[in-house]
Amino acid sequence: MADKTATLAPAPARTQAGAARPQLTGERWHPLEIVFWLLPLVVVPLFPGYLVLGSQILIVGLFALSLDLILGYAGIVSLGHAAFFGVGAYVAGLLAVHGWGEPISGLLIAAAAAALLGFVVSFIVVRGHELTQLMVTLGIGLMLFEAANKAAFITGGVDGLSGVTMWKLLGVFEFGLAGKVAYLYSLVVLFLLFLVLRRLVNSPFGLSLRGLREGPRRMPAIGASVLRLQVRVFTIGAAIAGVAGALLAQTTQFVGLEVLGFTRSAELLIMLVLGGTGRLYGALIGTAVFMLAQDYLAGINPVYWQFWIGLLLVAIVMFARGGILGGAATLLERFGSKPR
Amino acid sequence: MFGNLVGVLFDGLAYGSLMFVISIGLSVTMGLMNFVNLAHGAFAMVGGYACVILMNRLGVPFLLTLPIAFVVSALVGMVLERTLYQRLYKASALDQVLFSIGLTFIAVAAASYAFGPSQQPVHLPQFLIGQVRVLGIDLGIYRLFLIAVVVAITLALGYLLERTRFGAQVRASVDNQQASAGMGINVNRVFAVTFALGSGLAGIGGALGIDVLGLDPTFPLKYMVYFLLVVAVGGAGSIKGSLVAAVILGVFDVAGKYYVPEIGAFIIYALMVLLLIPFPAGLYGRKA
Numbered sequence: 001m002a003d004k005t006a007t008l009a010p011a012p013a014r015t016q017a018g019a020a021r022p023q024l025t026g027e028r029w030h031p032l033e034i035v036f037w038l039l040p041l042v043v044v045p046l047f048p049g050y051l052v053l054g055s056q057i058l059i060v061g062l063f064a065l066s067l068d069l070i071l072g073y074a075g076i077v078s079l080g081h082a083a084f085f086g087v088g089a090y091v092a093g094l095l096a097v098h099g100w101g102e103p104i105s106g107l108l109i110a111a112a113a114a115a116l117l118g119f120v121v122s123f124i125v126v127r128g129h130e131l132t133q134l135m136v137t138l139g140i141g142l143m144l145f146e147a148a149n150k151a152a153f154i155t156g157g158v159d160g161l162s163g164v165t166m167w168k169l170l171g172v173f174e175f176g177l178a179g180k181v182a183y184l185y186s187l188v189v190l191f192l193l194f195l196v197l198r199r200l201v202n203s204p205f206g207l208s209l210r211g212l213r214e215g216p217r218r219m220p221a222i223g224a225s226v227l228r229l230q231v232r233v234f235t236i237g238a239a240i241a242g243v244a245g246a247l248l249a250q251t252t253q254f255v256g257l258e259v260l261g262f263t264r265s266a267e268l269l270i271m272l273v274l275g276g277t278g279r280l281y282g283a284l285i286g287t288a289v290f291m292l293a294q295d296y297l298a299g300i301n302p303v304y305w306q307f308w309i310g311l312l313l314v315a316i317v318m319f320a321r322g323g324i325l326g327g328a329a330t331l332l333e334r335f336g337s338k339p340r
Numbered sequence: 341m342f343g344n345l346v347g348v349l350f351d352g353l354a355y356g357s358l359m360f361v362i363s364i365g366l367s368v369t370m371g372l373m374n375f376v377n378l379a380h381g382a383f384a385m386v387g388g389y390a391c392v393i394l395m396n397r398l399g400v401p402f403l404l405t406l407p408i409a410f411v412v413s414a415l416v417g418m419v420l421e422r423t424l425y426q427r428l429y430k431a432s433a434l435d436q437v438l439f440s441i442g443l444t445f446i447a448v449a450a451a452s453y454a455f456g457p458s459q460q461p462v463h464l465p466q467f468l469i470g471q472v473r474v475l476g477i478d479l480g481i482y483r484l485f486l487i488a489v490v491v492a493i494t495l496a497l498g499y500l501l502e503r504t505r506f507g508a509q510v511r512a513s514v515d516n517q518q519a520s521a522g523m524g525i526n527v528n529r530v531f532a533v534t535f536a537l538g539s540g541l542a543g544i545g546g547a548l549g550i551d552v553l554g555l556d557p558t559f560p561l562k563y564m565v566y567f568l569l570v571v572a573v574g575g576a577g578s579i580k581g582s583l584v585a586a587v588i589l590g591v592f593d594v595a596g597k598y599y600v601p602e603i604g605a606f607i608i609y610a611l612m613v614l615l616l617i618p619f620p621a622g623l624y625g626r627k628a
Binding site for chain 2 (some may be wrong): 070075079124127129130131134135138139140142144146147150261262266269270273303304306307309310311312313314317318321325327
């Protein structure tokens, strides 16, 4: 076991030390990244009316990041990622309902629960090819949805879990109706986990994930255990999805059955692909664009919204693989400037 | 108790047969073209709406609407295959899934724009309504009719695939595309015709199923999982596998909803995951 990691380590290290590949995000922060992270802070004084929508975007953005890790980096296809989001949400919600309303420990417990589920499930998921992966993740998502639906005495079933009362954050900040605390809380959690993920995907582990995506058959040849990598990344992805779900439960103080729904998994996939996979920022930008458009268009007519999102998906697959950031990178390359 | 059991088995069989007719096209698309087509239910919906509109607005008798539903869905399938699907045969499963989810959303939105969001009524002819008593057990006539139609379709399909030149071409293309193309089989044409055939069968299934499954714009989303289950459990590309899987899932689903309604749909999902653990490529899958 030890020699395997030892043989694995030099290869990525050499890649990093050699000429930095333009498509790999470096360790150094690009000015654009700093501007990007200042944007959500500007929202607080400028658009105080949009903080509730804003926290939703931050939370779903975190959720999309978790999918980006397993799909965009490791290449594992999941149509049931909402399972982990939902487990996180229900664990955090149930903790608060049954008298433990401390937010941060709630997040950690929810993450642990989702990680445990992800760990167990990953062994079934990574067994098959893409179709089997799709079906197993879909099946597990649906199973959990049905289970939560039928176990109404625990989860509240279709009516949802209400009576989630949160204690003050850090014993100081109360979750108010204006949503300012909820927004900043979500932002801080998102940013911290983003830092972790950014570090992770630039580490040797992150490089071996990319190796997994590009050539799963060659990975064993350089001494990497495909199964172990897949199980690890799936577990981490599940844990982060659990944190996102827990954030939703804590900030909205309610858990609806739809946290486990198929639509949530499918829309998540759409947001990620819209922004561009395997770039971390793609997940965040895709989520923001999708949810802002949804807020605007679905307000006019929900049926048309579905039509346009369908058309958009077909168009992305046909003409713009790589999503917004992929398209932007191509444009940048074409005009000769150096992409990130 | 015994009568109950037979009744449940019978209903499950009818339900499973219906699922078989709708899913068989999906199984062939996945086996033949490696295309994960989540929009397959939309073709069934096209057949269903064709049937309802012909029947309720133009007064065409129910039995006559079935072949028309087949033709309409097959035409829609063929047009989409030639214009869109065929560009994505070489794409990754993720691209195919996204594309077909997009197509499904468009179909759902278009159907509710054109026909409204409500359930569509179906008026079965008098001779298909009611029950017959066989050996002391009441059997629904429409359920019997469903099973009979499916048996007929299965026999016809079996004949088509096993005994005709076209069937030989399809089997050869499934086994090895490159070698078939090298032997002078027009694989593209085989794909197109097979896709149209599968869409048409889904259309018949959608029309037959209005009475059992209902018909409203969310149909493709509501049953998408079910069709995929049949294919995933049966093994893509295998007719026998789809039939066995559809019947197993149909019987377990109906029995589960009858005997243990508290856990409802949970049973078939659990069954699928349990079956996929020992058989990752499905019961009759060719590749492990």
